[in-house]
Amino acid sequence: MKQYLKYLFPILIPGIILSLPLSWFPIENITLAEQRIIAIFVLAALCWVLEPIPIYATSVLIIVLELLFVSDKGLWFTQQASPDLGILLSHKDIMATFASPIIMLFLGGFFLAMAATKYRLDVNLARVLLKPFGQQPKYVMLGLMMITAVFSMFMSNTATTAMMLAILTPVLAVFAKDDLGKVGFALAIPVAANVGGIGTPIGTPPNAIALKYLVGDKLITFGEWMAFGVPFVIVLLAVSWFILSRLFPADTDNIELTIKGRFLKTPQAIIVYCTFTLTILLWLMGGIHGMNAYVVALIPVAVFSVTKIITKEDLKKISWDVLWLVSGGIALGLGLEKTGLAANAVAAIPFGDFSPLVIIGGASVLCLLMANFMSHTATANLLMPIVAALGLSMHSLLPYGGQVALILCVTFAASLGMSLPISTPPNALAHASGHINTKQMAKVGASIGVIGLLMTFAMVYLLTVIGFI
Amino acid sequence: METINIICVDDQREVLSAVVRDLAPLADYFNIEECESAAECEELMDELDADGEHIALVISDHVMPLKTGVQLLTEIADDSRFKEVKKILLTGLATHADTIKAVNQAHIDHYLEKAWDGQELLQISKQLLTEYIVSQGLDYESRLAVLDAPTLYKLIQ
Numbered sequence: 001m002k003q004y005l006k007y008l009f010p011i012l013i014p015g016i017i018l019s020l021p022l023s024w025f026p027i028e029n030i031t032l033a034e035q036r037i038i039a040i041f042v043l044a045a046l047c048w049v050l051e052p053i054p055i056y057a058t059s060v061l062i063i064v065l066e067l068l069f070v071s072d073k074g075l076w077f078t079q080q081a082s083p084d085l086g087i088l089l090s091h092k093d094i095m096a097t098f099a100s101p102i103i104m105l106f107l108g109g110f111f112l113a114m115a116a117t118k119y120r121l122d123v124n125l126a127r128v129l130l131k132p133f134g135q136q137p138k139y140v141m142l143g144l145m146m147i148t149a150v151f152s153m154f155m156s157n158t159a160t161t162a163m164m165l166a167i168l169t170p171v172l173a174v175f176a177k178d179d180l181g182k183v184g185f186a187l188a189i190p191v192a193a194n195v196g197g198i199g200t201p202i203g204t205p206p207n208a209i210a211l212k213y214l215v216g217d218k219l220i221t222f223g224e225w226m227a228f229g230v231p232f233v234i235v236l237l238a239v240s241w242f243i244l245s246r247l248f249p250a251d252t253d254n255i256e257l258t259i260k261g262r263f264l265k266t267p268q269a270i271i272v273y274c275t276f277t278l279t280i281l282l283w284l285m286g287g288i289h290g291m292n293a294y295v296v297a298l299i300p301v302a303v304f305s306v307t308k309i310i311t312k313e314d315l316k317k318i319s320w321d322v323l324w325l326v327s328g329g330i331a332l333g334l335g336l337e338k339t340g341l342a343a344n345a346v347a348a349i350p351f352g353d354f355s356p357l358v359i360i361g362g363a364s365v366l367c368l369l370m371a372n373f374m375s376h377t378a379t380a381n382l383l384m385p386i387v388a389a390l391g392l393s394m395h396s397l398l399p400y401g402g403q404v405a406l407i408l409c410v411t412f413a414a415s416l417g418m419s420l421p422i423s424t425p426p427n428a429l430a431h432a433s434g435h436i437n438t439k440q441m442a443k444v445g446a447s448i449g450v451i452g453l454l455m456t457f458a459m460v461y462l463l464t465v466i467g468f469i
Numbered sequence: 470m471e472t473i474n475i476i477c478v479d480d481q482r483e484v485l486s487a488v489v490r491d492l493a494p495l496a497d498y499f500n501i502e503e504c505e506s507a508a509e510c511e512e513l514m515d516e517l518d519a520d521g522e523h524i525a526l527v528i529s530d531h532v533m534p535l536k537t538g539v540q541l542l543t544e545i546a547d548d549s550r551f552k553e554v555k556k557i558l559l560t561g562l563a564t565h566a567d568t569i570k571a572v573n574q575a576h577i578d579h580y581l582e583k584a585w586d587g588q589e590l591l592q593i594s595k596q597l598l599t600e601y602i603v604s605q606g607l608d609y610e611s612r613l614a615v616l617d618a619p620t621l622y623k624l625i626q
Contacts, residue, residue, distance in 0.1 A: 117626060158625070159625070159626055162621070162622045162623075162625045162626045163622075163626045165618075165622045166619065166622035166623050166626065169618075169619040169622060425610070428610055428613055429613075429618070429621070429622070431613070432613040432614075432616065432618040432621065433618045433619075434618060
């Protein structure tokens with residue numbers, strides 16, 4: 001019975017919501033369209049938490065259900081005129097979430113990462129960058145963490161973790177059986193990958209989802225994000241390194257990482273190096289050249305397609321599931337916003353009575369908790385539209401940075417959930433190495449999560465003080 | 470979760486049981502089948518394939534009446550339905566010529582000599598199953614507990 005519940009709940013509960021009379025909802029003047037969006041939202045939340053279907057499938061389901069039931073070209077009975085009908089969404093807007101600028105930004109990131117892996121830029125960079133760190137375990141760990149973090153700013157956290165663990169595996173094999181250092185090293189990689197993702201807008205999907213809501217005068221450019229994201233990553237990485245090397249000191253006094261290979265010097269490899277550098281530079285320059293980050297992201301897509309660096313076959317290997325997962329989140333946000341539900345629901349709850357600090361703290365802690373048990377992206381998909389609406393309507397938040405402060409805290413919190421093997425794919429991969437037990441991971445992950453959240457508050461406070469947000 | 474099968478073939482009942490015993494740690498995640506002859510294995514593979522189930526690994530003895538292990542594995546290698554199936558030859562009595570055939574024609578993934586070490590058989594099986602799962606695009610996250618982590622790291626970069 002228990003195993004069927006995860007299928008039953010996502011069908012039953014939204015079904016009940018749909019069948020309730022409008023007057024039962026504690027929101028004034030609620031419309032049918034809003035009621036349907038509530039049902040879709042609850043369905044999405046249940047599916048992302050219980051995972052009866054893959055998380056990207058939930059996203060596709062959101063988009064299709066919105067098209068069928070809340071769009072101007074939906075099923076006939078959903079469009080029947082009624083005083084309670086409310087605002088239906090444009091079907092074109094819903095479909096456009098598949099090609100939203102945010103998705104294009106990620107596509108550009110995927111192309112860069114794929115080309116870098118294909119021409120072994122990643123492994124070769126790792127080899128060169130690791131050299132200066134010598135052979136003392138403590139410093140080798142620092143080197144590994146820094147490189148993992150830098151890579152995960154531009155590549156997927158999972159791919160970076162797999163690559164670095166592959167480099168680390170032969171070293172861990174020669175550690176003595178009861179050497180705690182093994183635990184430290186095996187944990188250092190996923191921690192650094194999770195933390196590193198915070199550094200850039202394309203580092204991890206929650207960041208991109210946040211960007212979706214940071215528009216108009218609240219715009220944060222690629223360079224601006226890195227200006228506060230990278231220092232944050234550096235400090236948190238240093239703290240993590242301190243914790244890991246204290247808790248799990250290595251008994252061996254010499255570690256030798258051997259990474260074989262040489263930098264490729266073929267014309268195509270050189271195109272990859274140049275395009276990679278150029279794209280990042282253009283991103284960092286902000287608006288000087290007139291292009292925004294989304295437009296810049298499509299440059300590597302064109303260059304690598306034209307030069308056949310990314311071929312037809314490579315194209316099939318793109319993580320479409322990640323792109324769809326984010327699209328679904330955008331569509332959910334669109335539904336909440338355009339039907340007016342987000343604003344109405346926020347108005348129905350007397351948030352004005354709460355202290356703004358309680359709101360920021362509460363939302364961030366909730367996000368951190370959720371991110372420990374479910375996908376970071378799904379967490380951001382669910383929370384971000386609500387948080388954005390809340391931030392917009394709460395004027396008492398303004399002295400503390402307003403909507404931007406709230407969004408940034410929640411976004412960073414989403415990346416800090418890393419205390420369990422199920423929290424993130426990098427954690428699962430590291431746990432599979434067999435060197436870490438769940439308790440050790442929980443101890444390290446929970447401390448870094450809490451410290452990271454406190455640091456986020458401090459950072460947002462600083463940004464407010466200097467008048468950035 | 471899709472059913473993924475491991476098929477063990479040996480004409481000696483007690484050897485077959487020993488192989489299955491060594492693979493017991495995998496039993497929660499994979500379906501382990503036992504066959505006492507090549508013909509039985511072929512019939513079973515036919516059936517499993519028709520049911521849409523995955524066959525990840527065949528572990529076969531060589532010296533068997535009617536059809537040898539190398540013959541069986543060669544036929545599996547030549548069958549387009551089973552081109553991805555991983556193959557282990559487990560034998561103590563193969564001649565030099567048989568061994569050459571096993572490599573060149575049956576394209577076996579591993580050759581293990583009797584009497585084998587149970588831990589080694591389990592470890593090799595884990596590696597081959599990991600390769601199969603990644604190459605087939607099956608969900609590896611739910612089976613992490615019994616896959617070979619280093620192999621996985623190399624394959625999913």
